[in-house]
Amino acid sequence: MNQPSKSEQFDVENLRRRASEIRSAGESLDPADATVLNPFARQIAEQFRNDSTSPTMLIGQFRLFELTVLLAIGLLVGALMAPIDTGDFLARFALITSGATLTVLLLQVADTYQIPSLRGASRTASRVFIGWTLGFLATAAALYFAEPRPYSIAALLVWFVAGAGFLFLERQLTAFAIRNWARNGVMERRAVIVGGGEPAKQLVRQLEQQPDNDIRICGIFDDRNSERSPTVVAGYPKLGTFAELVEFARLARIDMLIIALPATAEQRILQLLRKLWVLPVDIRLAAHANRLRFRPRSYSHVGAVPMFDLFDKPIRDWDSVAKRVFDIAFSLIAIVLFWPIMLAAAIAVKATSKGPILFRQKRHGFNNEVIEVLKFRSMYTNMSDQTAIRAVTKGDPRVTPVGRFLRKSSVDELPQLFNVLRGELSLVGPRPHAVSAQTGTRKYVDVVESYFARHRVKPGVTGWAQINGLRGELDSDEKIRARTAYDLDYIENWSLLFDLKILFLTPVRLLNTDNAY
Numbered sequence: 001m002n003q004p005s006k007s008e009q010f011d012v013e014n015l016r017r018r019a020s021e022i023r024s025a026g027e028s029l030d031p032a033d034a035t036v037l038n039p040f041a042r043q044i045a046e047q048f049r050n051d052s053t054s055p056t057m058l059i060g061q062f063r064l065f066e067l068t069v070l071l072a073i074g075l076l077v078g079a080l081m082a083p084i085d086t087g088d089f090l091a092r093f094a095l096i097t098s099g100a101t102l103t104v105l106l107l108q109v110a111d112t113y114q115i116p117s118l119r120g121a122s123r124t125a126s127r128v129f130i131g132w133t134l135g136f137l138a139t140a141a142a143l144y145f146a147e148p149r150p151y152s153i154a155a156l157l158v159w160f161v162a163g164a165g166f167l168f169l170e171r172q173l174t175a176f177a178i179r180n181w182a183r184n185g186v187m188e189r190r191a192v193i194v195g196g197g198e199p200a201k202q203l204v205r206q207l208e209q210q211p212d213n214d215i216r217i218c219g220i221f222d223d224r225n226s227e228r229s230p231t232v233v234a235g236y237p238k239l240g241t242f243a244e245l246v247e248f249a250r251l252a253r254i255d256m257l258i259i260a261l262p263a264t265a266e267q268r269i270l271q272l273l274r275k276l277w278v279l280p281v282d283i284r285l286a287a288h289a290n291r292l293r294f295r296p297r298s299y300s301h302v303g304a305v306p307m308f309d310l311f312d313k314p315i316r317d318w319d320s321v322a323k324r325v326f327d328i329a330f331s332l333i334a335i336v337l338f339w340p341i342m343l344a345a346a347i348a349v350k351a352t353s354k355g356p357i358l359f360r361q362k363r364h365g366f367n368n369e370v371i372e373v374l375k376f377r378s379m380y381t382n383m384s385d386q387t388a389i390r391a392v393t394k395g396d397p398r399v400t401p402v403g404r405f406l407r408k409s410s411v412d413e414l415p416q417l418f419n420v421l422r423g424e425l426s427l428v429g430p431r432p433h434a435v436s437a438q439t440g441t442r443k444y445v446d447v448v449e450s451y452f453a454r455h456r457v458k459p460g461v462t463g464w465a466q467i468n469g470l471r472g473e474l475d476s477d478e479k480i481r482a483r484t485a486y487d488l489d490y491i492e493n494w495s496l497l498f499d500l501k502i503l504f505l506t507p508v509r510l511l512n513t514d515n516a517y
Helices: 006-025 039-046 055-081 086-109 115-119 125-146 153-184 197-208 242-252 266-276 317-352 401-409 416-421 451-456 477-492 496-509
Strands: 189-194 215-221 236-240 256-259 282-286 300-302 305-311 358-364 370-376 426-428 460-462
Touching: 039 215, 039 236, 039 242, 055 086, 055 115, 055 153, 055 317, 086 125, 115 153, 125 153, 189 197, 189 242, 197 215, 197 305, 215 242, 236 242, 242 266, 256 266, 266 282, 317 370, 317 401, 317 416, 317 426, 317 496, 370 416, 416 460, 426 496, 451 477, 460 496
Parallel strands: 189 215, 189 256, 215 236, 256 282, 426 460
Antiparallel strands: 282 305, 300 305, 358 370
16 A cells, blocks of 8 residues: 655645635635536436435434334333333333433444445344344343332243344335335435546446445536547536536535546646535545545545545534424424514504515525515515615615514514424524625625525524624625625534524624614
């Protein structure tokens, strides 16, 4: 195995550092470089519009399902064959829950929660049986010492056989389902190869040779002409240029971009990253063709194919689940608390001016998709501006007297809680802007190159920028740059505690109404 020299190793680390600087500085493609997707690529992208389930999410759900069923089996056998007084049930419940959790942990240690293990259930049956046996014995021993009337031998035997039978049958069915889901595209990570020629061909061949590969290659993009890069690489068509790739990745809901270029082509890779980092995807540099081999922790792997991690998709997998649970829980609490205010606002809007109670406006959402955001109507109906090309200013005659109060107090934003429940918004995130919103005569994206990087996560009802005083009208280049900078900082440093901090600071910051009109 060739060991890299210090200078060679520095090149790869330097590439990662430069990539991080691109993100921190907010560099991205010039909006003028954006290219309309060609009809063939658009047709391919439309075929991938349906959502898929990531392997990480599937494994997490599978663990939770096994834990729940093992707990239910233990409680059911106990209720039928070893009944106890109601007062002792809580202690039994705690012990059986701990035993089910221990069993799941043992199965995790035995590597039975990996996709290859789940796909080949028969190969891992002995490890699953040993894990269940150890977990069961520990639980039975704890119950023997903790309960005044121990389980009978018959009850323990029924419990053990029922648990083992469940794990065996369920994993056989899961193996069949995973193979079926993989064929039908339900469980996959959608990937695009960036770069053509021989490196891309080798990469495709290696990915296809992986026996438990969850990667679906959706196409290849390359700027080079057909003489330097063939139109078909390893059976996959070249769908367009790098500029077209941004639109394709959004439409096809791509999960991963794999750059098939040598690590030594640093400048070309950095040029690519300036175009691609605004997308909510993982960006990897394939290391399959490099003769150098670095320390194992330098790589991630797709099967056995080594990759250098350049960018990770923000708020992914179980983080996204946690954030969604957070959104639903706090939105329901907010609706319960604020429904009298919302009802009063609706009556006031309807009683004081003609037109609908709610104002619906098209705005940019996650992945640059267009969503319809709800607000209490604050303008006269005949003066409403769906495009938001002309921002609301201080003393704006288009705003009704009631609307002026609603805007200053941000009560007009409360209907967006229903956008949160529908999954279009998050409680906390970059504020969504109208599709045609602009400052002066220029759209926001013309002012800030990295503007669309805000859309790598769901937009929010409140956000880090608003907490830092950037509320209301964006009437200067400096304001939109500052808001974008705060939004990107939020995305890079997201956590549930950060969301909670922003959520509880929001009412305090709303007391400052200088920029809200």
